[in-house]
Amino acid sequence: MPRRLQFEQDAYVAYCDADTEFVCGRLKRELQERRGVRLLIKDLPANAAATRFYQLPGDNVALKMLEHIDLCWKVILVLTPALTRDHMAGFMTRAVLGSITDRMPCRVLLLCVGVRHVPELTSVQALLETVPESQVVYLPHCGQRDPRLWDNMAQIILQ
Numbered sequence: 145m146p147r148r149l150q151f152e153q154d155a156y157v158a159y160c161d162a163d164t165e166f167v168c169g170r171l172k173r174e175l176q177e178r179r180g181v182r183l184l185i186k187d188l189p190a191n192a193a194a195t196r197f198y199q200l201p202g203d204n205v206a207l208k209m210l211e212h213i214d215l216c217w218k219v220i221l222v223l224t225p226a227l228t229r230d231h232m233a234g235f236m237t238r239a240v241l242g243s244i245t246d247r248m249p250c251r252v253l254l255l256c257v258g259v260r261h262v263p264e265l266t267s268v269q270a271l272l273e274t275v276p277e278s279q280v281v282y283l284p285h286c287g288q289r290d291p292r293l294w295d296n297m298a299q300i301i302l303q
Contacts, residue, residue: 147173153184155253155301156216158209158240160230163222166257172224179298184212206235213243218301221271223256228265237267244274254280255302 152160155175159167164187174189175181190196205283209232213219221240227233244251250274260281272280279300281293 150215154182155218159222163227174294
């Protein structure tokens with residue numbers, strides 16, 4: 145049995161609030177709906193009936209983020225210009241970095257959306273030094289269509 149089946153979801157998506165529309169729309173559509181990747185997205189219900197939620201108003205955001213990472217096989221960190229302005233950016237990137245272990249060295253996928261250069265955060269630089277280059281994906285423009293990019297991301301997550 146593949147180890148990823150031991151996890152509730154295939155990937156936790158770590159993102160800042162400003163990127164909610166992209167994550168809940170395009171990312172979910174491309175990876176979950178079209179490619180069958182089970183995603184944990186904090187702003188969406190945990191089940192189809194919308195009777196269970198991953199995160200509720202008033203929850204401790206940092207604690208929930210750590211719990212969500214533990215529920216998933218991989219972590220997708222969405223890097224955008226907005227991330228550098230988010231109050232949780234430092235904690236988020238450090239939590240993602242901390243999820244990489246000797247037993248799971250390829251756990252993180254960095255998705256750089258609409259950026260030519262990775263945001264100037266110390267923890268992001270540490271991630272770039274740790275995450276294999278093959279797991280750093282650049283999506284140059286939100287409107288650009290390239291199914292191979294999404295196929296590659298799904299393959300990285302599901303392997």
